[in-house]
Amino acid sequence: MKASDLRAKSVQELQQEVLSLTKAQFGLRMQAATQQLTNNSQLRNARRDIARVKTILTEKGAQ
Numbered sequence: 001m002k003a004s005d006l007r008a009k010s011v012q013e014l015q016q017e018v019l020s021l022t023k024a025q026f027g028l029r030m031q032a033a034t035q036q037l038t039n040n041s042q043l044r045n046a047r048r049d050i051a052r053v054k055t056i057l058t059e060k061g062a063q
Helices: 003-007 011-033 041-060
Strands: none
Touching (some): 003 041, 011 041
């Protein structure tokens, strides 16, 4: 996910993106807890994607 792609989205689309990424992160955490997650870097990527979207939301001044 690139920041330039996120900047083109509206505030509501970004808020929806945060919600879906948070749900995905929860699923990954559950997989990690039950030792079903094979690629642990997915957790890191999900966390960074959420931070990236929240940063763009802050730049747009709506959070």
